Amino acid sequence: MNQGWPAEAKTELDGWVLRRNRGVTKRANSVLPASAPFDLERALDYVENLYQAHGITPSFHISPAVQPADLDERLEARGYAVQAPTLVxxxxxxxxxxxxxxxxxxxxxxxxxxxxxxxxxxxxxxxxxxxxxxxxxxxxxxxxxxxxxxxxxxxxxxxxxxxxxxxxxxxxxxxxxxxxxxxxxxxxxxxxxxxxxxxxxxxxxxxxxxxxxxxxxxxxxxxxxxxxxxxxxxxxx
Missing domain, CATH: 3.40.630.30 (Gcn5-related N-acetyltransferase (GNAT))
Known part of the structure; x- marks a missing residue:
């Protein structure tokens, strides 16, 4: 799915892929958390700073394969809201x-x-x-x-x-x-x-x-x- 809708820019962060495309479509402007970073809180801070520097609202693509497995709960505690539940x-x-x-x-x-x-x-x-x-x-x-x-x-x-x-x-x-x-x-x-x-x-x-x-x-x-x-x-x- 990521290859079928590729973002303009992406940054690799310790197993996460930070996709950016000038804010157009969530698919191209969200983090794909493929594996768990060593320091989760530091990684979250980096994501927020990077996205905000580009005028993009920090967003994460959360699937059953998300890493770390409790990322959804960690983001909720950090003030992130659920949007667009989707079936594949x-x-x-x-x-x-x-x-x-x-x-x-x-x-x-x-x-x-x-x-x-x-x-x-x-x-x-x-x-x-x-x-x-x-x-x-x-x-x-x-x-x-x-x-x-x-x-x-x-x-x-x-x-x-x-x-x-x-x-x-x-x-x-x-x-x-x-x-x-x-x-x-x-x-x-x-x-x-x-x-x-x-x-x-x-x-x-x-x-x-x-x-x-x-x-x-x-x-x-x-x-x-x-x-x-x-x-x-x-x-x-």
Missing amino acids: QCAEVADLLDRLPDGPVEVNISSAPDDAWMDAWWRIDGHGGADEQATAREILDRSRALYATVPSTGPVKAIGRLALVDDWAGLYCLAVDERYRRQGLAQAVMRALLQQATTLGVRRTFLQVVVANEPARALYDRLGFLTVSRYHYRVKG
Whole structure:
């Protein structure tokens, strides 16, 4: 997941990865605590000083693999609040293609996001203004991916992104204009992306869905995605 959404800068700190991307998206502006630092309190002080020096709110990505194991509790005691509880789900691409309907929806697939794709994503699901949009585009451009647009011409109704990481693919930025929802466009986007990905040797896919997003979770459950992990952020108050 980290490779599918790479930050502009990262600092290694005794087993932690401190990701920074000018404050745009929590994924790219949080600590990935992969192993326990020797001096935890000193490491926490360093994180807070570094992030605050860059104008970023100190945040930690907390999963079952977090190190040290009691980091969540330690951060809570330090005034960090829980944000965005999220499920990590996986599925075999072949199984998904068997379940996704093969309809008549026209989907354009490209290897880079054009202006129409970016504008649609920011209109439907973006957070911030033009500067934040430009920074988010840089995140997308740092990793290999496929981009889907519905339709290929005219006003964009739906978009999606499939990050390519070895024989895995990560589904990101699946968004449908509210005027065109419940028409199967999200499934059409997923099918087109996954079909293209199979030609590149991709066999498995993952996604991250916020626990509170019940419509998306219902779709992924119907398609056979299985929850394999979960995470949340601890954000300094």
